[in-house]
Amino acid sequence: MSTANEDKAAKWQKTRQLGKAKYVMYYGVAMWGISLAVLFTAIEWLTQQTLTPSWFTIRIIVFGIIGFFIANFRWDGNERKYAPRPANKKR
Numbered sequence: 060m061s062t063a064n065e066d067k068a069a070k071w072q073k074t075r076q077l078g079k080a081k082y083v084m085y086y087g088v089a090m091w092g093i094s095l096a097v098l099f100t101a102i103e104w105l106t107q108q109t110l111t112p113s114w115f116t117i118r119i120i121v122f123g124i125i126g127f128f129i130a131n132f133r134w135d136g137n138e139r140k141y142a143p144r145p146a147n148k149k150r
Contacts, residue, residue, distance in 0.1 A: 071141040079134050087130025092123030 074082065096118035104110055 068141040071137050075137075079131075082134055083127055083130040086133070087126035087128070088123045089126075091126025091129055092119060095122040095126070 077085070096115060099118055099122075100110065100115050103114065
């Protein structure tokens, strides 16, 4: 494994200590959901000079769900990618 991959694997091991539920809630629902809801609300403000509270609520819910799935897939992918490999046994 290259040094860059070893660094990423070490970072993942540290992140992995959060646990899957906290990882998904923090990186998926909070980071993706809130960030995208704020971004699209800002676009709404810039293009229409109006804010619709019900749309903001809908965005939080929809982007939170999308973020949940994104973080879930990322967790599973990182688990497969950086999982400790068992040593090869000689027969």
